[in-house]
Structures are given as structure tokens and as C-alpha cells.
Amino acid sequence: RQWLVGAAAAAALIAAPAAALAQQPIVIKFSHVVAPDTPKGKGAEKFKELAEKYTAGKVKVEVYPNSTLYKDKEELEALQLGAVQMLAPSNSKFGPIGIKEFEVFDLPFLLPNLDALRKVTEGPIGKRMLKLMDSKGMVGLAYWDNGFKQMSANKPLKSPADYKGLKFRIQSSKVLEAQFRTLGAVPQVMAFSEVYQALQTGVVDGQENTWSNMYTQKMHEVQKFITETNHGYIGYVVVVNKKFWDGLPADIRTQLDKAMAESTQYANNQSAKENEDAKADIVKSGKTTILTPTAAEVAEMRKTMAPLYDDMGKRVGKELIDEVVKAVG
Numbered sequence: 001r002q003w004l005v006g007a008a009a010a011a012a013l014i015a016a017p018a019a020a021l022a023q024q025p026i027v028i029k030f031s032h033v034v035a036p037d038t039p040k041g042k043g044a045e046k047f048k049e050l051a052e053k054y055t056a057g058k059v060k061v062e063v064y065p066n067s068t069l070y071k072d073k074e075e076l077e078a079l080q081l082g083a084v085q086m087l088a089p090s091n092s093k094f095g096p097i098g099i100k101e102f103e104v105f106d107l108p109f110l111l112p113n114l115d116a117l118r119k120v121t122e123g124p125i126g127k128r129m130l131k132l133m134d135s136k137g138m139v140g141l142a143y144w145d146n147g148f149k150q151m152s153a154n155k156p157l158k159s160p161a162d163y164k165g166l167k168f169r170i171q172s173s174k175v176l177e178a179q180f181r182t183l184g185a186v187p188q189v190m191a192f193s194e195v196y197q198a199l200q201t202g203v204v205d206g207q208e209n210t211w212s213n214m215y216t217q218k219m220h221e222v223q224k225f226i227t228e229t230n231h232g233y234i235g236y237v238v239v240v241n242k243k244f245w246d247g248l249p250a251d252i253r254t255q256l257d258k259a260m261a262e263s264t265q266y267a268n269n270q271s272a273k274e275n276e277d278a279k280a281d282i283v284k285s286g287k288t289t290i291l292t293p294t295a296a297e298v299a300e301m302r303k304t305m306a307p308l309y310d311d312m313g314k315r316v317g318k319e320l321i322d323e324v325v326k327a328v329g
């Protein structure tokens with residue numbers, strides 16, 4: 001009897017860690033570089049809420065905003081290594097790991113509005129592009145919006161001549177590099193987390209970004225002018241580590257797919273409003289002057305940048321550019 005009790009206790013001891021282990025939630029570390037109060041930040045929080053709800057706590061999502069874990073380039077390497085499980089880098093950031101095609105979305109004046117973008121991302125081209133992630137140890141799950149980019153500097157930027165000789169911070173995209181070179185400016189790749197300080201100290205003269213990113217990083221406090229060009233777009237691809245994703249129990253993955261689909265809809269429904277609100281806040285701050293280019297100035301910008309559609313064929317693929325141009329038109 002003594003022995004039996006002892007054996008039962010021993011069995012319980014052996015079983016205990018296994019039981020505890022079985023109850024450990026699966027952790028998804030979701031790292032990103034922007035503030036929580038942005039289209040991407042809110043999308044990430046929504047995904048966390050829905051993923052934890054639909055899996056009844058079997059999955060725990062830890063969101064790390066503001067580059068607290070990794071900056072732009074490092075976060076992609078960390079994802080490939082499995083140090084984090086989920087990211088949403090902008091389209092412009094996949095080049096350095098060998099996926100150049102998403103830079104097609106950086107072509108200036110490509111998208112007249114978000115409906116045009118959806119024709120690409122929600123159609124066959126968008127699906128095919130997501131599959132490109134597979135060869136790099138990732139799975140592409142969804143496209144999330146931020147919004148349209150504006151130009152900023154300490155001098156008024158209206159026509160192409162105004163850009164000449166100025167240094168601009170860019171994301172790591174060859175199309176963006178070419179865009180600023182075409183304008184006679186000097187592009188400099190820099191992590192998002194370093195932009196505010198670079199503008200403040202004059203390491204660069206200007207940058208391009210969405211209202212939401214400018215406002216939440218306080219860029220408008222260190223740039224005298226923002227020109228409302230809407231010349232380009234910032235959007236994200238939500239990616240997960242492929243080994244992690246493929247290794248999940250099928251029922252969990254199904255619930256996470258559902259959470260992702262719903263948080264994508266949520267994120268994309270409120271991104272435009274986020275940017276409008278951020279613009280209003282920038283106006284209200286009175287810390288910068290917002291310029292609206294004339295139709296003639298826009299036409300001049302378009303004309304100057306038009307050769308990029310041919311020139312960038314060798315970078316992102318001529319056929320892809322043609323296909324995308326046709327789909328958005």
C-alpha cells in the first residue's frame with residue numbers, strides 16, 4: 001500500500017511536467033516597427049485579440065511595436081531564423097532578402113486609389129506574389145494597407161527642380177532609390193526607427209511617408225513643409241515563419257486563418273481614416289506647412305518619373321509591371 005501510494009505520487013510527478021507542457025500556449029511573437037496607434041499597429045492588436053479568442057487561449061500573440069525587438073532589416077532575418085513568428089514589413093522591404101517583385105508597388109503614381117490596389121492584391125497577381133515568400137522560409141498570409149505617401153522637407157517641394165541635391169531617407173527599395181535619383185536627389189536607405197533623429201539633426205533633408213507614420217513619429221515637428229503628393233503607397237505583407245506555420249496543428253491554423261482574414265478586413269477598413277485623422281492632427285499642431293501641388297506640378301512630377309516604368313523592368317520584372325499597370329488601369 002505504501003508502495004502503491006509512492007508509485008502513484010511518482011507517476012504524478014512524471015506526468016506533471018507533460019501536462020503542464022500540454023497546456024503551454026503556442027506563442028506568436030509579432031514584431032513591427034511602427035507605433036501601436038497606426039493602421040499596422042491596430043491590425044496587429046486585432047489579430048492578437050481574435051487569434052487568442054478563436055483558439056480559446058491555445059495561442060498567445062505577443063505584439064512588439066516600435067522596433068522594440070528588431071529594426072527593418074533585422075526583423076526579416078529574425079523571422080527567417082524563427083526568433084519571431086510574424087511580421088508585417090512594407091512591400092518596399094523584401095528586396096534585401098531577395099524578393100524584388102513587391103517593389104512594383106513603389107512605382108510612383110501607380111495607384112489612383114485603394115480600389116485599384118485591391119484589383120492586384122485580391123486577384124491572381126496578388127496570390128501569385130504571396131507564393132514568392134515560400135522560397136525564403138516564409139508564408140505570405142495577407143496584404144494590409146497603410147496608405148498614400150507625401151513628401152516632406154525643410155523647403156517647399158513642388159516641382160522636380162525643388163528636389164535637386166537634397167538627401168532623402170528611403171526604405172530599402174531600388175525603385176524608391178531610382179525615384180529620388182530621377183528627381184536629382186540623393187536617396188539614403190535608413191531604418192524607420194532612425195528617421196526622426198536623422199531629420200532632426202540634418203543627416204537627411206527630407207523623406208516620404210504616410211500621414212499616420214509622420215504624425216506618430218513626430219516627423220512633422222522637424223520638417224517645415226509637407227507636400228500632399230499622394231505619389232506612392234505604403235502597404236504591408238503579413239508573413240509568418242514557414243516551418244512554424246506548417247508545424248501548427250491543422251485546427252489551430254484554421255482558427256488563425258480566420259483571425260487573419262477578419263483582422264485584415266478590420267485593418268483595411270480603417271487605414272484611410274487613420275491617415276485622415278493623422279493629417280488633421282498634423283494640421284492642428286501648426287508645426288508644419290502643408291502644400292498642395294497644382295495640376296501642372298503633378299503633371300511635371302509624373303512626366304519626370306515616367307521612365308521608371310521601363311527602367312525598373314530589370315529590377316522587378318517587365319512582365320509584372322505590365323500586368324500590374326493593366327490591372328490597376
Ligand code: LMR
Pocket residue numbers: 033034040089090146171191192209213234
Ligand atoms: C517606413 O519604413 O517608412 C515604413 O515602411 C514603416 C512602416 O512599417 O510603415
